[in-house]
Amino acid sequence: MLSFTIRRLLTAIPTLLLISLVIFLLVDLAPGSPLSDVPLTVPPEVRQKMLEAMGADQPVMVRYLLWLKQFFWIEPLYGIDALFGTDFAQGAQRIISWQSKVPVFQIIGERLPQTLTVVGTAYLIGVLIALPIGIYSAYRQYSWFDQAGTFFAMAGFSVPTFFTGNLLILIFAVNLGWFPTIYDTNLEVVDWASFKEMLAQMALPVTVLALFNAAEISRYTRSSVLENLGQDYVRTARAKGMGEGRVVLKHVLRNSLIPVVTVVALGLPTVFGGAIVTEQIFKINGIGAALIGAINVSDLPTVQTVTFIFAVLIVLFNLIADILYGILDPRIRYD
């Protein structure tokens, strides 16, 4: 298992490098200049100075390697410095956003908590809804509950989140006035009242994302449980006179959760991508909103870095899913 993990880790490195190259080149080779928002009245020599100051006049490969070094070496050093109060980085140049002239990782650090609270809660609730629905649907296959569950899942991933989100805003925020329409990022939870406020503003975005995730995961759970219910060991367990509750919740559930766990791990990074839309609906200024803002003003370093972070998340969770699969199911050890 250890050698498999190490081998898997090593193959992840070239993948990440290739992805970083693809992202960097795609963003970089696109037409448009970082100075397109600077007025035309600025004289050419000043423009040249500005380009030099941004480092945008260097050849592509130089900028790519510099960016790689900053991403994988300098920024982690700054991270360590911030955590332990050391001074490893010694003022080395960081990845600077062209838009706000602030280190990109600082922006990400400011935006990430909002995204994580909303997305994390939503994913957790989604999984908690999906599991019982999936299990019961499979246990009573073709019952009315199963039919309703199928429809719920179908509708869940067919109705786009930006529609459900706006529908919920319209019903619960505008007409009923139960929840605020806009997520207030400055709100700090200090006492009971602010906690309740936090819950109220999280309710709608979390519902939208949770329903969407639950739809997909409940389908996987259902098919996985169905597959296991037909296995010989289930018949054996029943033949021994074991109660249905124990058969289903202990024997079947444990085995059927193996693929579900990997699906949950694989789905997490895509949720970050999907959260871009949810953040736009509810005006949450999380990392997705930062990306959209950066795209709209051609802030290339921010776009490249945030997009690459998404890619790192995907590769990381693929790795976690693979390793989890190996740990949970001894039949699928790769070595």
Added chain:
Amino acid sequence: MTEITLQTEKVRGPWADVWAQFRKHKGAMFALWTLGTLAVVCLLGPLVWRIDPNFIESDTVKMFRMRNQGPSLAHPLGTDQLGRDMLARMMFGGRISLAVGLVAMLVAIFIGTTVGVIAGYFRRLDGLLMRLTDLFLALPLLPLLLVMIFLFRDPVAGVLGPRLGTFLLIVMAIGLTSWMQAARVVRGEVLALKEREFVLAARSIGTPSRRIITRHILPNVLSPVLVAATLGIAAAIITESVLSFLGLGFPPDFPTWGRLLYDGIAEIRTYPERVMWPGIAISLTVLSVNYIGDGLRDALDPRIRGR
């Protein structure tokens, strides 16, 4: 009595079997009707409802009176903030949304099938192509789509015009980022098919690889490709509407349902129906397409068929 049994035992083609099984799936049949109705209304509706979707009254006083009307006989779905007829816009938008879904799906399926067949058939290219597929699967697709469209929209529109340019860019971008599932499924099928006797027989009489692929392999991977294609339409329509919703989609004089919804968001409090109509249209279409895909998967699976 005997006549009837004879008739049912008449030789039926494989597609008749598939159709018979498909008809048993009530949800899929209902979805087929819904989608058919929507498509017919969008395609043939403008022949009957002859208001130009981009018509804006040039007389300012009249234009102001035309704005934001509720449903009436003259405008069954009301008018928008510039006095344009919503029914005409919905039908026009539906045409483009459906076209985007279809063409993007065709691009994705074409790339996916090609990659899948080549990877499955030629062992030497397998490793390389599957690495490529894995690489694409690890890309953060939505952010990259946004970046691609934002950065290349104006240059492409400058060459091909804003309408055709945006259409081609969005369709190609969606197609290029959604072929991986099809490639994987096709590769798996081809790997199994390649070892079957009829392929072996074809090879033993000296059939060149190209002919084996077109005559023997492709017809046999048709069913998984069909299912992937159906689901691909739904995914493409959703992706396009997400792009439109984030403001990186089609121009307002060439709207899709997603763009109409995006335009309606600004005034959702006063005129919620302008968000509802496009939203319902997108949801119904995608739901129908997904149900049809589900029905097709059951109908094309020989293990389930005839049960």
